[in-house]
Structure formats: structure tokens, C-alpha cells
Amino acid sequence: MYLESKSPLCRRPELVPADPFWMATVGYNDYRSEGQRQAARSIVTAPPGATLLVSLPTGTGKSSLAFAPALMASQVIGVSVVVVPTVVLALDQERRLQEMIKERGERPSPSGRYAYIGDMADEEKEAIRDAIRRGEQRLLFTSPEALMTSLAPALHSAAQAGHLRFFVVDEAHIVDQWGANFRPDFQAMTGLRRTLVDQSAPDVAPVTVLMTGTLSPSAAETLYRLFADGGPSTDGRPFRIVSSSRLRSEPEYFMSCWPSDERRMEALREHLLHLPRPAVVYVSLPEQVDQVRRAMTTWGFHRHAGVSGRSRASERREVVNGWRTGTGATRYDIVVATSAFGLGVDVSDVRAVIHACEPETVDRFYQEVGRGGRDGCPSVSCLLLTRPDRKIARRLGLPKLLKQKAEGRWDALLVGARQLPSMRLRLDLDTRPPNVTMEGPTNRRWNVALLSALARTGVLDLIASGWGEAQEEVTLDQAEVRRYLEISRRREIDWAAYLIERQRILDASRDGLNALRIIESGRRCVGDVLRDWYSFDRPFGSAGVTRSCRGCPACRRANAPPSEGLAPLPPVADWPVRTSGIGSPLHALMPHGRLTVLVDTGDEVPPARLARRVLKQLVVAGFSHVLDVTGDITDQEWLELQDCAGPRPLIRSIAAPSPLDPPVPTVALLAAGTKPPLDLADWFDYYPALVLVAPTKLTAPGRPHVAWSDLHQPCVTHTRLREDL
Template structure:
């Protein structure tokens, strides 16, 4: 393994966790690797693929991310060959790639999950003799995850159709509930689960509170003007992308400042992406569309001009800073009203009438129908129809094939609509609970890093020494920097991290963390809940399973 890493990729040293994962994958064992951003997860499948000597399918959600990964492999002349097959390439280019795979010239095949819904794609891969399926950004398969993508749901079935090669699932944000669902949805068989922690100790975490939006804007621009570049400023909307880009560019005429959002043409976004990686851009002002695949090592700051809607998203976005291990800054500019807007947008159940209409249209078709066909027939927007179909699909009322969607099971239109709404209600509660956890992170006293890591179920010291709250505590006269609870607080070991508990109203859940007299749990039907340990013990609110 180490020789292949050195000879083919130029890596003289592999982290012990990387080596452990590579050895498991080469031995044919399913593996789930949960490792922090910038850890080098891609090295696992790259080295394993070279050792296996047979095609490796890498399921990657974004074309830009696929392009970066292929370019990285092409840039290593001794590494095995790689291709990407996607809608961003011409039919002729994709056909040439398939021909090269059939001829045995290719080791790494990068595909988007929706492409694997095509029988032709699966047939070609099966004929090529795939040795390993890699699911990158595997948290996308979890409906509890912040970035759930329904097109990931069929991957477990696809692996079976490929002859059941080994599976390697990779993610940086695998909290306990998400981890369990990844294993279940991908049908991992007795997997090796490697979790090497979420902490990025070189990142300084800070929150700046604001009462007024204009004051917040000025503070963001002032900070960016003073920081060492390159850096990223995250905003909530496309309009803010444009306004902040203009403000920062005017304030910093000697810096190259660009805006990036999902409304731009794909080619334009790709060009901005490449310029940032090439060091031609000092500051990117972006929505969350500037996300997966950002692997620039020397990003010195990530500033959030708007609060993310979850700690999952926050962790992913700040993880783009300091990947070279050098000190970097993550600043959240926080205004409580911004989270109220997030909560508003998290609300809104699908209409029963629209769910029934979509189900009835598919039932009447008598054959698989596409999203566009349903949208055109019902005169509903394509995004609305996609959301409705995804809910009906997750509820088990529809099946997906290469030709589209069709009704399955014994549901009628009314029953299908209610099943889909039940899923939507659960998801709404979970999303609102995530917003509440984001609010607690921004507003509550205590070490920011401890609270962030606790959200992911990771124990950490009382104080990290590298966040604004720790700095404040250390500077206060007579303070020893501790935040522990008073004597007499129940022992946190009463509810160990990752233990399963039941609650009379919320059902069964998982303990994520205990901090002083607070225990944070995740309940499948309710989301995140926080209770006082004293109250739990005195009133027998929880039972260990």
C-alpha cells in the first residue's frame, strides 16, 4: 500500500487511518470513513484502486467536483487513468470514455448518482468488472442529513446489480444517526467504521453579534478588508452575493473579489472555481452553491455574513479554511432575526391536492413518466413537481426506473399524499431543531468548539483555547476559564455519548453529547432535543435502551 502511494501518487506518508481504510477496502470489506475536511479521504480509494487493478466507480454529486478529482489524477502522470461521464461533456466525449473503460484502459470512473439510474450505465459498468464503488459525500443518502439527495437512495440497489463489489462510503459530517442511515441505505455488510474526529484545531471560531443589518454589513466588509487572503464570504441569497461583492470590491480596490451563486451559467461558475484554485482570486462571495470540491489548502478565512441553517452546513463551510494546517479564522456574523427567516423558510408542508394530483397523473399514465412530463401535464413548476415526486418516492408509493416514475404498492391517491406529508412533517421538525441548535451555538455561553463537536457526538475538553468564548473567559479577572456546572450536578456518564434512550413523547433517540447539566439527543421523529440532566434524573424522563 505504502509503495503504491509513493510510486504512483508521490505520497511518502499515509495517515494510519488512511492506511487502515485502504487495507480494509483492498481486503473486500465494506468501509465507512468519517474524517474531517481536508483529511485526504480521496487518497483511500485512489491507492486502493491502484492496488485492486480493476475499475473503481466514484459516485460524486457535482460535475465541478468530478472535474477537480479527474484533473488531480491526470496531474499525476504515474497514477492510473480516470474519466468522468456526465451531462457537462458532449455525447462524443462520453462515448469515448465508455470505449476506453471497455478496453480496460480506465481505473477510476466518476459518475453522478442520477446516471446510475440508467440501465445502460449499470450494464456497461457490470461488463467492465467493477471492483469497488465509492460513495463520496455519503451523508447525502441520509434523510436526517443536512444535504439529503433522493437520487442517492437507489445506490444500495445499484451495488447489488453490479455484482456486489466492495463499498467505500466517505463523509466529513457523519453524526450518529446519519452514520446509521448510511450503513442501512447503502446496504453495507459488517462495515469497518472509521471515525477520526471532527476537530480542526487550527481553526479559530468566533461569533460577532449584531442588532442591525446595516451594522452587520459594515462589520463584514471591514473585517474582510483587514484579513489575509484568500478567503470566502458566505451569504444567504444571490442578491446578497452581488451586493457584498460590490461593497468589498469598492473597499478593497487592490483585491480581486468575485461573486458565485447557483444562478450563474455552469461555464461561468466553472471558470470562477478554476481561478480561485489557481490563486487568481482573493475573495469569493458565495451562496452555499460554492461548496463541495473546494479543496484549496491556503484559504485563510471563512466569514459567514448570514447564519447557516444548521451546524452541519456551518461545519462543512468553515472546513474550507486552513486545510494546510496553518492557523485560519471562521467568523459568524450573527443577527437573531436572520435565524427567524431561516425558520420561516424551513416551514411549509406540501399541499395534499398537489400530492394527489402528481400521484394520480402517474397512476393514469400506465407507464413510467418523467418529472418533466408530469410538470407539463399538471402545469406545476418543475421544482415543485420534483419535490413532490421525491416525497412520494421516499414514502414508498413510487418506484424509479430509467424511463421515469411509476406507482407501486396498494396506495390510493389520498393514502399516498398522507404518507408523503408524514415524511415532510418529520423533516420539518428535524430542520427546525437544527435551526435551534444553530441558535444555541451562536447565543449560549461556553466553548464554541466543544458545542460544535458535541453536536456531532464527539467528546472534547471543557475549553479549546482557540475560540472567542475561551479568550473571553481567560481574560476575565478571577476566571479560570472553566464552564463546568456547580457541585452536585449528576454525573454526565449517566447518559454516555452514542447511548440509546427512549422518551415517552419523542420515542427512541441517540445521546449526542452531555455538557455540564445539558444532555443533547437526536430523536428520529423529532430532531434534536436538549434537556437538563437534573430534570431528567429527578423526573425519570429518559430510559436507557
């Protein structure tokens, strides 16, 4: 019997008190996890032009990581753009944002629209582009294809005017998986993003945020190569990783291999008769979608739909709306689909995911399994295999990258290139070397793959393309490679580096399929294989993933109980220290980054009220982190403090300092009658600047007869602080 939400194995939310900026923008009094809190703090404390790669488990609120910082930064003026892989996801995010803005009474964008997609009316598109130029389009969800074509001029204008705040890539692992093949604008947009950052003034350059729920070493390496402008060091534009991922604990895994496709179809029928729903059946090819649906109809299943690369965007939206609960009566229990379906869409109660195919990599398998149980309830993953599946998986998964003929193709592309006034080169993708006979889309794909691999070595940027907005919803079986691509050369080509990158891409693909086949064999726990696959340590950052497994062939054979690992708790990203936001009068009072403000308890006003007044003064003066030692400040008071900070995000902590706190200018509030912590003098070492607000009678820790002010200067009274500020 399926217990659903009554199961003792359901994942429960790990709520953490929210920061004031989070409450003021998205309206939540809690973060969904400590990892979400650390990621949010890392985003809002990032310096201009920085890049942050965020890896959080599915279902822990990555969408809000885009909403909150963007809404906070655009209170007066500002534009943030979020690149998403599918039209369905763009519209889903727009719906959520519209509801949030209405509930919160936030200032809407002029058009009221927040998704820019290919089939919008021309008037709506022009209204959005005008709002971007004026800095009034607070947040926009779009595809890389639209970004690279009709949106690009408006974004250039916004960057030059200093209006761009955040450049966000949702489901960022797709840059690695799709960007070198059938949707090259996923990779080409990195050149546009670099140009937008360069066009912005250094003190207002947009922060880049790359968000994903599955971060393999290959994906991390690719994102670093394409987005790390200044390397991982504090020089230039820093690149950091914040990872707090754990494996999904909801799915229980079942594997089986069948001697023929006919026998697999019989097994699929039995699975569908007994598994809980809603359910997804994944296949690899569009014709398999049609084949499975015809069989399901003969079996008596009628509430089903199909999605493949042949499906139009409107059809995809209709399927998601008809499948999703919470929007009225559902029309479908089962969706049969190829790989891109469901990516990032918030359908939380999927109970079964069946693969009637072999996915081409372990990444695709795990991402699709993750569409089930997003609400924390148990789900089922069934992998139904046949031997011919292996040939299809190899064909779909192995990238096509030239080796010996690469230089000849490059030389031919240069000969036929057109020099543009912008110093870019416009390449004709129909170009082919004299010894190559292939023509049309196949030849173009070989050229695109070569240029994508070269871009990953850092010798050039893919800047713009002839792909139109109509390509924003395609999948591999539908993609059309158009004729022209613009590039910007950064340095001379190192063909040895190209061959190394080519081998890295091929090895990652082969390793991903091999890892999946270890899972298929049942010899090792699925949780162990996935933990090893998604954990890495590189010079530019690391990610450690904890093992979870509700059940798999290896664990059932060993009678191993279900296990759920805890997500690692990372510190806030160690951005270069900045104290420039603190006003000069306060800088003069604390030349070495430390100051104690003594609240005179002899006044008629209660000490707690005086301390709150001092706190507001310091927040207005530029402090962005408040350490409330006793936890006495109420949620309403936190919101009032955020109002004092304006568009600058305010962060709160409770109790003593922690290495996990953000390294930003901080105020620590000690209440009257508080016994001084023994390590109070060490608190100043945690932050680049710290103001301690304490009662006048504060004594030195462990020395009750010695006043704090006698040993720890500089100290000022609250009246002196008020006069100086």
C-alpha cells in the same frame, strides 16, 4: 499579527507507515493519520457487495481512499466510479489523478480523461462510455445526474461483465442534505447502485464506499436506510462505519449581531480590512452575492469574485483557479458565495471564513468554516448576524414534507403512472390531486419530496429521472424539477413508517438550526456543541468526536486555553471472516487455521533470506497481511511483496498483534535470535488464519528448554512448504 505556518497552534500531520498497496498505487510511504490507515484497510478488505461509511476529518486524505483501492483493483481490468457534488471537484480530482498516474507510470485509461461532465464533447463522452463497457476506464469522477442518465447503460454493461470494482460517493452527507430537495438524483442513484450490485456476480460485486468529513446522526441514519442492503449484520451485504473524526482545531470563532443590514455591511468592511486572506464571504441568496460585491468595489476591494447558483460551471472553475495558490499568480483574494462553493475543492490556505448570513443548519455552518485552514494553519470564523436572517434560514432549511395529503398525492401519481417493460413505474411529476391547485415546479417539488421520503422508508427505489447533465452544478436557487421520474416498488407502503420518517427529517432540520443558535448565543463552547452534534451511537454503527476549540466567545469569557482533541482510533471494519483466498494445498496443511513454518538455519542461505522466500510463497498463496515483528523488512522489499500479490492489496503491521489489525489471513515473521513473546500462543486467536514463520530453534515462551514444535502443531519446515506449494 497573523503567524500563519509559524504559529505554535498549527496542526501537524500524524504520519503512519503506509501499507505496500498504498505505496504501490498512490506513491506515499506514509498515511496522513492512523484513521486514514484504518479506513484504507477497511475498504480493501471489504467483501464483494459490502458498504462502508467512512468519516475522517477534512484534510486527512479522503481522495486517496478512492485512488488507491481503485488503481489496485484495476491493474488488469476494472472500473470504479466516484460520485462528486460539483463539476469543479470532478475536474480537480481528475487533475490530481492524471498527475499521479504520470508520476507512477501507471496504465492510463484509454481516453486519458477521468472526469465525465455535462459540457464535455460528445466524442469524449462516448470514448469514456466505451472504456467503461470494456472494463478499461480505471477510475471516473462524475455527478449523480450524469450517472443516472448517459452513463447508466455503460455501467449496467460493466456490472454484467463483472468489471465494476468500487462505487464511491464523496461528500456523502449531501445525500441527506440535498437528496430530498433540489438534486434528487443524489438519492435516486441509490436505486441504480443497488441494481448494479444485483447485476454483478456475487463474487465480484462492487464495494460501496461513502466518504464524508462531517457525519451527523441524521446523515448516518439516511445513508444506512438507503445503502444497507442486508442490514448491519453479517447476513446479506454488510454495512459498516469507520469513524475517526475530530473537530477542526484551526478556526477561532467570533459572533456578532447587528441591528440592520447596513450596519452589518459596515462591520463586514472592517473585517475585510483586517482579516488575513484568502477569504470567503458566505451569504444565503444569489442577490446577496451581487450586493456584497458591489459594496466591496466601492470600498476599494477589486480582487474579488462571486459564485452562486446562477453561475455557470465554467465560471465556477475560473473562480477556483483564480483563487487557488500554487497555479501561478492568483486573481482573487476574496470570494463571495452561496453555500455549495468550495465543497471538497482542495484550496488549502484559506485564512478567513465570514458568514454575512445565518446558515440554515449547524452542518452548513461547520462545513463552510471547514473550508479554512485545511493546511493546518490557524484560521478565523466570523458570523455576522441580523434579525431578518432567521426567516431566511428557516425558509431554506425546513424540508417541505406532506402529512395529511401524502396518501392522496401518492394515489394520484399511481393513477397517472405508466408501467414500463422493466416492471418499473414512470411517474408524471406534473400530477396533482383534484383538491390541489398549484402547478409547475412547485407541484413537482412536493411530489419529489414525497417520493424521496418514501424511498427512505425502504418501500421503493428512485431509479431514473428526467434530470439531465445540465443539472449537475445547480444549487437550490437555480434547480429545475423536470417532469418524469421512474421508481421501482419493493413492498407496500406503510404510511405510519412514512410519518415517522417525515418527523425524523423535520426534527433533524430543526435540531440543526437550534444547535447553531446555541453557538450564536455564545453560552456554550463551540467545540462542546459540535462534539455533541456529531457523536452518536446507533445499532448500525457509532461515531465519537473529540472536542477541539482554538477560541470562541464562551472560552474567551472563561479564559479557557486552546484545545485540540485526538481523533479516535477505530479498528478495521469487522467484515465477515473469509479465508477462501488461500490455496487448497495450504488449507490442507493448516486445517484449523494455524501453522508454523520453521526455517532451517543449517542451510547455506542466511535465515533472513530464507524467511523472505517463505514469505513470498505465502503471499502468492493468498495471505494478505504480514506482521513484521522486528520491523526489518525495507520499503523496497514491501513493494516486491506487493508485486507478488498482484492486484490483491497487501497490508503490513509491525511489532505484536493488535485488536486494530484487519481480521484477515496473516503471516507473522519472527527473526532468528528473537526471544519468543510470552503471549505467542495467543497470536493465533487474533486472525482467522495465521502462519508463524520462525527459526527452527524457536522455544516455547518462558520454557527455553522446550521446543515450540513439541507443543504447538502443526509445524512444517520451509522445504516441506516449498514442496507442497
